[in-house]
Amino acid sequence: MARAYSDDLRKKLLDAHSAGEGTLRELSDRFGVSVGWAFKVSAAKRQTGSAERIPQRRAPSRIDGERVRRLVENKPDIILRELQAELARAGQSISLAYMARVVKQLGLRLKKKSIHATERGTQANRIRREAFIQRLGEIAPEDLIYREILSIVEHGASQCHGGIRAG
Incomplete structure (x- = not known):
């Protein structure tokens, strides 16, 4: 988000305009601000009588x-x-x-879910690992390379885990 211009810049632009040093369009060029902003601060000064910006109100968070x-x-x-x-x-x-x-x-950090070292050696994970290895064994090596290349083409190299394996 863009930062607000300083009150000092506002005051200089409005003082120069009040002193007749130029139109708002000319002064916006001189001070390096947009014409719209120059007109906006001029109108705000006419309405409020003050050259200082009004602080924005922020609603309190709806979340507990x-x-x-x-x-x-x-x-x-x-x-x-x-x-x-x-x-x-x-x-x-x-x-x-x-x-x-x-x-x-709130300064909180969410921890990633991962299998801890103690869980890796469990019977359930051994069974899952063996089933995965068996499924890989059923795929011809040339299909693995083709599928990885296809994955790179479809999703980009950053989405392909492990890169392209040599055949």
């Missing part, structure tokens, strides 16, 4: 930050979509982007 904090503390591997669903159940519907901003503003 403490609720989000408790949800993350109770389940550190919760993902944004799950947080969003929990808040929706409580009647607070927000986008994932806003949910990410709330988490960041």
